[in-house]
Amino acid sequence: MTPTVPDKPSLEGLEAKWGARWETDGTYRFDRTATRDQVFAVDTPPPTVSGSLHVGHVFSYTHTDTIARFWRMRGRDVFYPMGWDDNGLPTERRVQNYFGVRCDPSLPYDPDFTAPREPAKRAISISRPNFVALCTGLTIEDEKAFEELFRHLGLSVDWTQTYTTIGERAQRTSQKAFLHHLREGLAYQAEAPTLWDVDFQTAVAQAELEDRERPGAYHRLRFRDPDGGPLDIDTTRPELLAACVAMVAHPDDVRFQKWFGQTATTPLFNQPVPIVAHPLADPDKGTGMAMVCTFGDVTDVVWWRELHLPVRAIIGRDGRITSTPPGLEGGPFEEIRGLKINAAQTRMVELLRESGDLIGEPQPITHPVKFYERGDRPLEIVTSRQWFIRTLDHRHELLERGRELRWHPPYMQGRYQSWVNGLNSDWLISRQRFFGVPFPLWYPVRPDGTIDHQHPIAADEARLPVDPSTDVPPGYTTDQRDQPGGFAGDPDVMDTWATSSLTPQIATGWADDPDLFARTFPMDVRPQAHEIIRTWLFSTVVRAHYLHNCLPWADAAISGWVLDPDRKKMSKSKGNVVTPIGLLGQYGSDAVRYWAASGRPGVDTTFDEGQMKVGRRLSIKVLNASKFVLSRAGEADPSAAVTVALDQAMLAGLADLIDEATSAFEGYDYARALERTETFFWRFCDDYLELVKGRAYGSQGPEAQASADRALTLALSAILRLFAPFLPFVTEEVWSWWQEGSVHRAPWPAAAELGAGTPVDRLVLDVAAAVLGEVRKAKSEAHQSMRAEVRRAVVSETPERLAALRLAAADVQEAGRIAELVLEEGAALAVKIELAEG
RNA sequence: GGGCGCUUAGCUCAGUUGGUUAGAGCACCGGCCUUACAAGCCGGGGGUCGGGGGUUCGAGUCCCUCAGCGCCCACCA
Numbered sequence: 001m002t003p004t005v006p007d008k009p010s011l012e013g014l015e016a017k018w019g020a021r022w023e024t025d026g027t028y029r030f031d032r033t034a035t036r037d038q039v040f041a042v043d044t045p046p047p048t049v050s051g052s053l054h055v056g057h058v059f060s061y062t063h064t065d066t067i068a069r070f071w072r073m074r075g076r077d078v079f080y081p082m083g084w085d086d087n088g089l090p091t092e093r094r095v096q097n098y099f100g101v102r103c104d105p106s107l108p109y110d111p112d113f114t115a116p117r118e119p120a121k122r123a124i125s126i127s128r129p130n131f132v133a134l135c136t137g138l139t140i141e142d143e144k145a146f147e148e149l150f151r152h153l154g155l156s157v158d159w160t161q162t163y164t165t166i167g168e169r170a171q172r173t174s175q176k177a178f179l180h181h182l183r184e185g186l187a188y189q190a191e192a193p194t195l196w197d198v199d200f201q202t203a204v205a206q207a208e209l210e211d212r213e214r215p216g217a218y219h220r221l222r223f224r225d226p227d228g229g230p231l232d233i234d235t236t237r238p239e240l241l242a243a244c245v246a247m248v249a250h251p252d253d254v255r256f257q258k259w260f261g262q263t264a265t266t267p268l269f270n271q272p273v274p275i276v277a278h279p280l281a282d283p284d285k286g287t288g289m290a291m292v293c294t295f296g297d298v299t300d301v302v303w304w305r306e307l308h309l310p311v312r313a314i315i316g317r318d319g320r321i322t323s324t325p326p327g328l329e330g331g332p333f334e335e336i337r338g339l340k341i342n343a344a345q346t347r348m349v350e351l352l353r354e355s356g357d358l359i360g361e362p363q364p365i366t367h368p369v370k371f372y373e374r375g376d377r378p379l380e381i382v383t384s385r386q387w388f389i390r391t392l393d394h395r396h397e398l399l400e401r402g403r404e405l406r407w408h409p410p411y412m413q414g415r416y417q418s419w420v421n422g423l424n425s426d427w428l429i430s431r432q433r434f435f436g437v438p439f440p441l442w443y444p445v446r447p448d449g450t451i452d453h454q455h456p457i458a459a460d461e462a463r464l465p466v467d468p469s470t471d472v473p474p475g476y477t478t479d480q481r482d483q484p485g486g487f488a489g490d491p492d493v494m495d496t497w498a499t500s501s502l503t504p505q506i507a508t509g510w511a512d513d514p515d516l517f518a519r520t521f522p523m524d525v526r527p528q529a530h531e532i533i534r535t536w537l538f539s540t541v542v543r544a545h546y547l548h549n550c551l552p553w554a555d556a557a558i559s560g561w562v563l564d565p566d567r568k569k570m571s572k573s574k575g576n577v578v579t580p581i582g583l584l585g586q587y588g589s590d591a592v593r594y595w596a597a598s599g600r601p602g603v604d605t606t607f608d609e610g611q612m613k614v615g616r617r618l619s620i621k622v623l624n625a626s627k628f629v630l631s632r633a634g635e636a637d638p639s640a641a642v643t644v645a646l647d648q649a650m651l652a653g654l655a656d657l658i659d660e661a662t663s664a665f666e667g668y669d670y671a672r673a674l675e676r677t678e679t680f681f682w683r684f685c686d687d688y689l690e691l692v693k694g695r696a697y698g699s700q701g702p703e704a705q706a707s708a709d710r711a712l713t714l715a716l717s718a719i720l721r722l723f724a725p726f727l728p729f730v731t732e733e734v735w736s737w738w739q740e741g742s743v744h745r746a747p748w749p750a751a752a753e754l755g756a757g758t759p760v761d762r763l764v765l766d767v768a769a770a771v772l773g774e775v776r777k778a779k780s781e782a783h784q785s786m787r788a789e790v791r792r793a794v795v796s797e798t799p800e801r802l803a804a805l806r807l808a809a810a811d812v813q814e815a816g817r818i819a820e821l822v823l824e825e826g827a828a829l830a831v832k833i834e835l836a837e838g
Numbered sequence: 839g840g841g842c843g844c845u846u847a848g849c850u851c852a853g854u855u856g857g858u859u860a861g862a863g864c865a866c867c868g869g870c871c872u873u874a875c876a877a878g879c880c881g882g883g884g885g886u887c888g889g890g891g892g893u894u895c896g897a898g899u900c901c902c903u904c905a906g907c908g909c910c911c912a913c914c915a
Contacts, residue, residue, distance in 0.1 A: 009874090211914075218915090235915060248915090280913060290915040299913045368914050414842055418911045530909080563908095598851080603843090604908080608850055610864050613877090620875070628874030664854095675852065679862075689874080697873090773881090780869055780881040787872050817872095 003634035003738035009623035011588045011616070014729040019151050027742050028156040034077035034519060041523035042068055043504050043553055044157070045536070046083030046165055049139045050090035053149055055607060056529075058580045060559035062596035064527040065155045066670040067557065069725035071524075072156065073748035079520045081161030081507045084146065086139035087170070088496035089200065089374065092435045095135045100124060103131035103434040105491050109470045128434050128469050135435045136166060149581055154589050154728045156744065163506050165499045166435065171465035173511040174499045175440040177547055178429075179458055181389055186546050187429075189387050189453065193294070193301045194428060196382040197372040198319030202432040203386050204372045204379060205495060206425055207535045214369040214378070217362035218286065221352060223247065224265040226275075231264055232359055234286030236367065238352060239345040240293040241266060242325055242333050244273055245309045249289045251277035256289060266291075267357030268332055276307050295381035298370070298424075315341065315380050341380070385453060387430040387439065387492070391423055391542060401541050405556055408668040409602040412530060412558040419534040427539065429498040436493030440466050442473040447484045457487060464511070501539035504552040523553040525668075530558050530602065557668045560604040583612065590727040591615035597726050600671040618678060619730040622723065625685050626734040629712045632696045634738055636709035642755055644695075644704055645807035647711035649764040650688045654680065654715055655751035661722055662748065670725065677722045684715065687769035694814035718749040763804035767829075768812050771795055771805060774831035775816035782835055789836035790818040796826025 022028060042064060047057055072078040096102055100119025107127040115134055116124065126134075143164070150157065163169055181187035194203045218234040221241065225231040233247065247264050249256040259275040266273055273291075280299060281290055292303045294311045303309065316322030321336050321344045332351055336344040352358040369378045391398065398420050407413040430439065440459035444452045457473040459466040468489030472478050480486030499506075504523050509516035522544070528536060537556060544552035583592050587609075594615025599605030642648055657680045664672040694700070696708040717739075724731040724743045735743035771793075779788050793816065797805060802823050805812070813821050819836070 005874095211912090214914095216914095233915075237915080280915095282913095282915080286915060292915085297914060299915065302913065303915095368912095370914075409843095411842060415910055418841065422911055424913080534910085561909095600851095606850060608864090610850070614863060617877075620877075624875035624878090626874080631874075660854095672852090672854085675862090679852095682862090685874090686879085690872090693874095776880050777882090783869055785870050785872065786880060787870085 003630040005627050005630050005634070005737050009627055009733070011590070011619055011623070011730060014733050015152050015154065015584070015589050018729050018732050019154070022156075022742070022744075023151075023159075025742065027744055028072075028078070028080065028158050030079045030158045030161060031077045032516065032519065036519055036521075038075075038077050039079050039520055039524075040068070040071040040076035041079040041508070041520045041525075041553075042081075043507065043523045043526045043540075044080065044082055045528050046085040046163075046500065046503060047146060048088075048090060049084045049086040049142045049146065049164075050094050052142075053146055053580055055580055055583070056562045058153055058583070058592060059562050059596045059599060059605065060527065060529060061150065061155055062153065062593045063557065063559050063599070063601070063670060064525075065153075065157075065593075066597055066674075066725040067525065067527075067665070067668060069156050069728065069744060070665040070670070070673075070748065072744060073721065073724065073746060075747065078156070078158075079161070079508075079523075080155075080157050081163065082147070082150065082155075082157045082159065083162065083503060083507065084139065084143045084164045085496070085500060086135070086143070087165040087436055087499055089433060089435075091135045091139055091166075092131075092433060095131070095138055095435070096123070098138060099134055101126050101131065101134065103128055105434060105469055128438075129467060131434050132166070139164070139166075149584075152581070152584050152589060154593065156728070161507065165496070165503075165506075166437070168465060169509075169512060170499055170502070170506050171437045173502050173506045174437040174494055175459065175464045175466065176461060176511045177502055177505065177543060178494070178498075179440060179461060180547060182456075182458065184546070186390050187387060188390070188426075189385060189430075189456075191383060191385045193304070193381045193383050194386055195298075195370065195372075195379045196317065196384070197375045197377070198317065198380055199375060199377055200372065200433070201317055203384060203428055203430065204375075205428040205497070206423070207427075207497065207538070208373050209370050209379070210373045211368035212371050213366050215364060216367050216369070217364045219349065219352075219362045220287070220359040221267055221291070222357045222359050223267060223273075223291075225259060226262040226264065231259075231289065232287050233289045233291050235291055235296075236365070237293065237296040237345070238358075239321070239336065239341060239348045240296045240314065241291070241348060241352075242269055242271075242328055242336075243293040243295075243312050243314045244271070244291045245294055245304070245312050246273050246292040246307065247275045247289055248278050248281045248292050248303055248307070249275070250281045250283045251279060253277075253281070253283045253288055255283075268351060268355055269328055271327065274309075276303075276309075278303055278307060298381070301381060311383065313383060315382060317382055317384075319377065319380060386428050388426040388428055389498075389542065389546075391427050392425070394542075394545070395420060395423060397545060398538075398541060401545055401551055405541070405551055406554060408555060408557045412533065412556070412602055415530065415533045416538060419538060427542065429495050430492040431495045432491070433493050436496060437465070437499050438467050438469065438493050439490040440464060440468065441490040442468050442476075442487040443490065445482065445484055445486050445488050449484050451488050456490070497535050497539050500536055501543045504540065504544065505547070510547075521552075522548070522550055525555045525557055526553045527557045527559065529561065531561075533558070555668065558602045560599060560602050562599075563604050563606045583609075587612040587616045588619060588729070590619045590729050593726055593728075594618060594674070597670055597674050601668055615727075618681075619727055621681075621685060622720075622727065622730050622734060625681075625689065626716060626720070626737070628689065629716045630734075630738055633709035633712040636713050637706060638710075638713075640706040640710040642707050642711045642714070644707040644711075645761055645764045645804075646688075646691060646768060646811055647707050648760040649762050649766075650684070651711055651714060651754040652760045652762050653765065654684075654718055655754050658718060658722065658749050658751045658754075665725075673722070674726050677719070677726075681719055681723075683769070684719065687772065688715075688765060691765075691768055691772065691808065691811045691815045695811060699814060700810055714754055718754065721746055721749045761804050761807065763801055764808050767797065767801045767805040768808040770829055771812050771831060772815055774829070775818065775833060778831070778833040778835070784835060787817065790816055790833055791836045792820040792822065792834045793818045794822040794824060794832040796824045796828075796830040798828070799825050801829070 102123040104125040109129040216236040508520040595611035661673040
């Protein structure tokens with residue numbers, strides 16, 4: 001094929017041109033005839049749709065894309081779907097504000113409902129199905145914008161495989177998996193104390209917690225020991241005094257052993273409480289004696305459970321003091337009833353100070369307090385009925401799965417192990433929210449109108465997905481909803497992780513496409529960020545272990561974060577926010593990808609526009625070097641032999657590079673593959689191209705020219721393919737000048753294709769470039785042009801290197817414009833240069 | 839409290855099993871219109887490889903220790 005090389009190659013417009021072409025040609029389309037062993041399947045992270053994509057997405061998704069492109073060129077059929085995570089709280093909050101609505105799950109579906117154009121002043125109550133429809137509609141627009149950005153970035157996703165986490169397939173999959181677990185006893189419901197967010201009014205799982213350092217104070221309260229003497233404790237939660245159910249000290253604590261088994265009396269309320277022993281009580285903390293309340297913190301829950309203490313709850317789900325424990329009616333408790341927690345604490349301290357039961361002044365401290373990671377107020381612990389998936393009983397199997405998984409980088413496995421080792425409760429999957437996957441369950445309503453939670457009615461698997469708030473369980477009729485003798489739908493939804501833990505099953509069609517599933521599951525790789533190892537990665541392993549008794553994928557590729565130390569400075573000085581689309585427009589997608597791909601696996605990387613400039617320069621260099629090679633040698637005879645030592649040496653180095661890049665990619669180290677390829681390429685341009693230029697123009701006769709031409713085209717072909725995973729647009733552009741088809745479907749280069757076999761003196765290029773460098777240096781120091789003539793150059797070198805240099809002497813002379821080249825044996829490289837006059 | 843990672847030139851980072859005077863890019867300085875590229879090319883200066891100790895013929899690389907930064911985990915009265 002005769003190359004068609006533009007006069008002025010440019011990067012402008014390549015994204016649009018090739019994006020459209022790849023779509024038309026189905027370049028990245030998954031071939032459903034491939035069998036599992038021919039497939040490379042990627043469990044792409046579905047980005048949260050509420051909000052916008054930021055440079056962190058560009059960063060990590062590029063990493064995955066380079067891997068996908070590598071395996072595609074290696075001949076694998078790449079299954080690379082995209083998902084949108086539109087399920088969950090962020091979308092709910094947006095819809096509430098955007099439309100001025102709120103979800104009331106007790107309302108029936110209104111098929112005629114249309115959203116108000118402007119948010120109503122008073123929030124309109126709508127049914128859950130109507131609310132969900134609004135959520136879905138609002139996310140579609142964002143999803144379009146996300147797809148456009150990712151296409152512009154050049155992700156080689158198969159956009160026909162897109163799913164959403166609230167979509168029908170995700171719901172079907174989530175519900176089917178839940179029913180599986182239910183049948184096998186791996187899912188269960190329990191009425192138990194759980195961490196509760198009083199603002200979101202929902203239970204929260206261990207994985208969603210974070211500790212925040214908060215100011216607090218130790219308050220010393222004076223209880224009465226069994227003899228009526230003082231017995232002091234320190235507490236940060238004096239407002240929970242009315243919920244005190246015991247006092248506890250360490251079993252070995254000699255100060256308190258005489259009281260174990262006896263009864264103390266609380267201040268203010270004068271309630272009797274047992275004095276008990278438990279090893280979790282720390283003799284060095286406070287007075288060594290603690291009060292146990294239901295519930296002030298998770299230690300209270302442990303004590304309550306293990307010491308079989310009664311429940312005396314006072315905090316309601318709205319975060320106020322609501323329930324009055326028996327025996328406290330009419331007393332000082334009335335002073336705090338109805339108050340929020342902070343106000344209740346203030347009032348309690350006043351009351352205790354008045355009664356003389358507060359000893360000294362509160363001692364301010366800073367201590368870690370548990371928060372929901374998206375929440376603003378400390379979590380409380382309330383008792384409620386929730387659904388759980390068992391994890392504690394399977395800790396050892398799950399640890400073993402973690403060891404079976406191949407981690408990139410390997411040390412990331414430690415995060416998984418420490419998380420699993422630290423699990424202290426089963427996985428709480430129910431949420432008292434609306435925009436999520438409903439539980440496919442109903443409960444019988446007893447004749448007295450109460451709900452019989454112990455006998456849930458499961459949906460028919462063939463009918464999934466169901467919405468129990470509108471669908472009717474098998475054997476019932478619509479009019480029996482919420483009626484005595486009828487049924488009631490489960491009001492909760494699954495936590496978003498309960499759905500996203502099934503992304504492999506959703507993407508591969510486990511619930512509804514057995515053919516696809518057989519070709520793609522278990523998947524090959526899960527790319528994701530390190531902070532969600534404990535949530536997304538862990539929960540995905542749990543689901544696959546239970547559902548399929550295997551890992552969901554063989555490899556986990558963990559990406560770091562984008563650090564932005566200069567963010568302030570940038571926004572101050574320039575006043576414009578750096579958005580991904582702006583960067584892509586300014587530097588070009590290939591350049592931004594270059595920056596992203598230079599971030600090593602798992603390593604946090606600084607946001608660096610300088611690297612994008614370098615990437616742009618590299619892309620332009622690819623255009624220009626390719627232009628030179630193809631316009632000189634594009635019509636080279638493919639059967640010509642590479643006979644010149646310099647050419648052979650260059651190809652030998654390229655063969656080494658191919659081997660190194662290949663094994664780096666196989667180990668998920670795209671960054672190393674890029675770095676090595678780039679280094680080679682610059683040397684190829686700066687040294688080899690300069691050395692070979694004259695010969696390629698025919699200065700040394702047709703055979704020497706043919707060798708150069710052949711070497712140039714072989715090298716260009718391999719280099720373009722090595723760069724293709726990183727710079728998909730510019731490599732495709734150049735490829736199209738002289739090759740049929742897409743470079744992204746071309747075979748990954750192999751060292752063998754470069755005609756290896758004959759022994760090659762690899763020193764030739766090395767020595768020739770070194771001498772050329774000396775000549776350049778001399779001209780630079782003489783303030784001469786590189787074109788300046790050298791009358792005579794005397795090169796001293798070791799005999800071995802001199803022999804190598806001799807093989808490239810003609811090229812060196814020509815590149816350096818050296819009239820007379822003298823070679824002498826010496827200890828190390830030394831070059832004496834006499835420039836011509838003038 | 840336990841664990842992991844990082845600390846190499848002004849900046850961003852490479853340095854794979856320990857081996858010749860420690861590398862790249864950016865920035866800086868100087869030079870050059872050289873027929874692929876002036877949004878380019880050529881050259882140059884610049885580092886006691888966080889501190890200390892050890893193993894070794896030899897340590898940026900291995901061991902110990904200390905410090906700083908970041909992250910993960912932890913029952914937080």
